[in-house]
Amino acid sequence: xxxxxxxxxxxxxxxxxxxxxxxxxxxxxxxxxxxxxxxxxxxxxxxxxxxxxxxxxxxxxxxxxxxxxxxxxxxxxxxxxxxxxxxxxxxxxxxxxxxxxxxxxxxxxxxxxxxxxxxxxxxxxxxxxxxxxxxxxxxxxxxxxxxxxxxxxxxxxxxxxxxxxxxxxxxxxxxxxxxxxxxxxxxxxxxxxxxxxxxxxxxxxxxxxxxxxxxxxxxxxxxxxxxxxxxxxxxxxxxxxxxxxxxxxxxxxxxxxxxxxxxxxxxxxxxxxxxxxxxxxxxxxxxxxxxxxxxxxxxxxxxxxxxxxxxxxxxxxxxxxxxxxxxxxxxxxxxxxxxxxxxxxxxxxxxxxxxxxxxxxxxxxxxxxxxxxxxxxxxxxxxxxxxxxxxxxxxxxxxxxx
Amino acid sequence: xxxxxxxxxxxxxxxxxxxxxxxxxxxxxxxxxxxxxxxxxxxxxxxxxxxxxxxxxxxxxxxxxxxxxxxxxxxxxxxxxxxxxxxxxxxxxxxxxxxxxxxxxxxxxxxxxxxxxxxxxxxxxxxxxxxxxxxxxxxxxxxxxxxxxxxxxxxxxxxxxxxxxxxxxxxxxxxxxxxxxxxxxxxxxxxxxxxxxxxxxxxxxxxxxxxxxxxxxxxxxxxxxx
Numbered sequence: 001x002x003x004x005x006x007x008x009x010x011x012x013x014x015x016x017x018x019x020x021x022x023x024x025x026x027x028x029x030x031x032x033x034x035x036x037x038x039x040x041x042x043x044x045x046x047x048x049x050x051x052x053x054x055x056x057x058x059x060x061x062x063x064x065x066x067x068x069x070x071x072x073x074x075x076x077x078x079x080x081x082x083x084x085x086x087x088x089x090x091x092x093x094x095x096x097x098x099x100x101x102x103x104x105x106x107x108x109x110x111x112x113x114x115x116x117x118x119x120x121x122x123x124x125x126x127x128x129x130x131x132x133x134x135x136x137x138x139x140x141x142x143x144x145x146x147x148x149x150x151x152x153x154x155x156x157x158x159x160x161x162x163x164x165x166x167x168x169x170x171x172x173x174x175x176x177x178x179x180x181x182x183x184x185x186x187x188x189x190x191x192x193x194x195x196x197x198x199x200x201x202x203x204x205x206x207x208x209x210x211x212x213x214x215x216x217x218x219x220x221x222x223x224x225x226x227x228x229x230x231x232x233x234x235x236x237x238x239x240x241x242x243x244x245x246x247x248x249x250x251x252x253x254x255x256x257x258x259x260x261x262x263x264x265x266x267x268x269x270x271x272x273x274x275x276x277x278x279x280x281x282x283x284x285x286x287x288x289x290x291x292x293x294x295x296x297x298x299x300x301x302x303x304x305x306x307x308x309x310x311x312x313x314x315x316x317x318x319x320x321x322x323x324x325x326x327x328x329x330x331x332x333x334x335x336x337x338x339x340x341x342x343x344x345x346x347x348x349x350x351x352x353x354x355x356x357x358x359x360x361x362x363x364x365x366x367x368x369x370x371x372x373x374x375x376x377x378x379x380x381x382x383x384x385x386x387x388x389x390x391x392x393x394x395x396x397x398x399x400x401x402x
Numbered sequence: 403x404x405x406x407x408x409x410x411x412x413x414x415x416x417x418x419x420x421x422x423x424x425x426x427x428x429x430x431x432x433x434x435x436x437x438x439x440x441x442x443x444x445x446x447x448x449x450x451x452x453x454x455x456x457x458x459x460x461x462x463x464x465x466x467x468x469x470x471x472x473x474x475x476x477x478x479x480x481x482x483x484x485x486x487x488x489x490x491x492x493x494x495x496x497x498x499x500x501x502x503x504x505x506x507x508x509x510x511x512x513x514x515x516x517x518x519x520x521x522x523x524x525x526x527x528x529x530x531x532x533x534x535x536x537x538x539x540x541x542x543x544x545x546x547x548x549x550x551x552x553x554x555x556x557x558x559x560x561x562x563x564x565x566x567x568x569x570x571x572x573x574x575x576x577x578x579x580x581x582x583x584x585x586x587x588x589x590x591x592x593x594x595x596x597x598x599x600x601x602x603x604x605x606x607x608x609x610x611x612x613x614x615x616x617x618x619x620x621x622x623x624x625x626x627x628x
Contacts, residue, residue: 002511315483316509321480
């Protein structure tokens with residue numbers, strides 16, 4: 001029997017029982033579409049997080065005070081010491097490393113901002129000129145903090161877009177005076193609206209020179225030091241240098257935590273990849289269920305077509321050929337099912353992308369391949385038994401329809 | 403060309419051994435017209451199935467064209483069926499979803515005959531059996547006589563040397579039954595061996611050789627002068 005005849009015969013018998021065929025294709029395609037859509041969502045979430053991270057800056061090393069000890073209580077705690085703060089001089093000292101390109105010290109606090117009768121609570125960031133560059137922020141009007149001496153506590157500020165709107169309406173606040181707490185500040189710039197990024201809305205902050213923030217909040221410590229390595233290759237060197245410099249400055253006490261952004265990113269990447277796999281795996285179970293369904297329906301088909309099988313044997317079809325016919329039917333079913341499922345899945349992905357444009361959904365190629373392989377695989381695997389039982393029928397009893 | 407030597411066939415039903423055929427010895431030549439008659443349960447259908455290689459004897463030797471086919475494996479027997487034997491059944495056994503044309507084409511397709519060769523052969527058969535204008539109808543759109551004509555066309559599509567007919571008129575009225583028998587008898591003139599199972603004496607007596615079976619044995623073998 002020629003291959004094309006086998007396929008045509010199988011296709012004809014699938015067309016012969018339309019409702020059954022359509023239902024099986026539906027089951028298979030839902031399984032495949034589920035795998036495609038769910039992995040696309042997982043992958044989308046992963047890419048979303050990575051994009052968010054890279055919008056925070058590139059080649060970053062983060063320094064924060066205190067050390068997360070996982071090995072019990074540190075000696076300092078027994079003596080009742082609190083971790084030493086990170087000072088502005090610590091931050092400046094980091095520039096001695098060749099691997100470090102730029103640094104931006106960061107102090108954070110909240111304060112009352114007011115202009116005439118309007119006032120509200122805002123988050124105040126104390127930093128330097130480099131924050132703009134390192135964090136890839138963009139300035140709408142006016143200027144950012146000047147690049148001069150970090151110790152200068154000028155009373156100037158840069159407003160987030162929303163704060164500006166609330167205090168000045170549609171006008172620009174550049175050149176005007178506002179009050180932060182009990183101090184007067186002159187607005188020198190307004191940020192463009194960038195929306196939320198990692199749960200931190202840059203539209204609703206006020207940025208002042210770090211020294212001014214120290215005075216405002218009456219501290220001398222830093223909340224973070226953002227360190228930008230010169231290049232991707234020097235990130236690890238920068239991290240090491242930062243540790244050495246700070247330990248030396250803190251009398252050998254390891255009381256700061258230094259992490260690279262890459263390490264944080266890699267962790268998220270791993271978690272979300274595992275999540276995508278898990279979700280895809282759950283969807284793959286529905287494919288296996290579809291495979292069992294195909295087996296069931298093929299078994300019914302065999303019992304419904306006993307006479308036909310007997311006839312084929314009488315007409316000179318050997319067992320192998322009959323096995324082949326039923327096998328081809330199942331493969332066609334799962335093949336068409338997975339093709340329809342792919343189309344449905346990709347359509348679903350398009351719809352999701354339309355509804356949530358910020359989520360970069362796209363089914364990863366490995367998930368698409370896996371879905372096709374699993375659906376074809378289950379189709380083939382689960383058709384073996386029905387095909388064998390068809391081929392094994394005794395022609396005499398089969399012809400009698402028993 | 404068909405030789406049966408000491409053929410026996412027994413079945414196990416429950417814990418009982420039932421013998422359907424006892425020690426059958428039979429020779430049928432090329433172009434013979436043989437009818438097998440007998441009451442139901444006499445073993446005539448079992449004999450036909452054995453000759454058609456759908457069943458295997460419990461003991462004995464079966465030769466076709468001098469070659470022993472008893473010991474052939476499933477695939478080899480299928481090939482013999484495909485090349486040498488045609489079946490016509492009481493209930494036609496047409497594939498319901500396939501057109502008359504495709505039903506006739508089925509044995510050629512299973513045997514892997516090339517498409518253009520197949521087409522030519524099927525058109526010839528459709529013409530011979532007066533089915534040309536019914537070629538694209540499905541079996542449920544055909545009358546009983548037309549269905550059996552399709553079945554005969556299918557049985558002869560591979561030009562078999564033996565045609566086995568099991569009550570071919572059983573589901574037909576008298577006139578169409580007569581037409582079908584005429585068609586089958588015409589085939590014997592082309593040197594096809596026709597073996598006809600029937601319980602209708604009027605039909606059976608038309609054959610040149612008439613076998614009467616009772617309890618799995620051939621009790622009489624009549625040679626008709628006709």
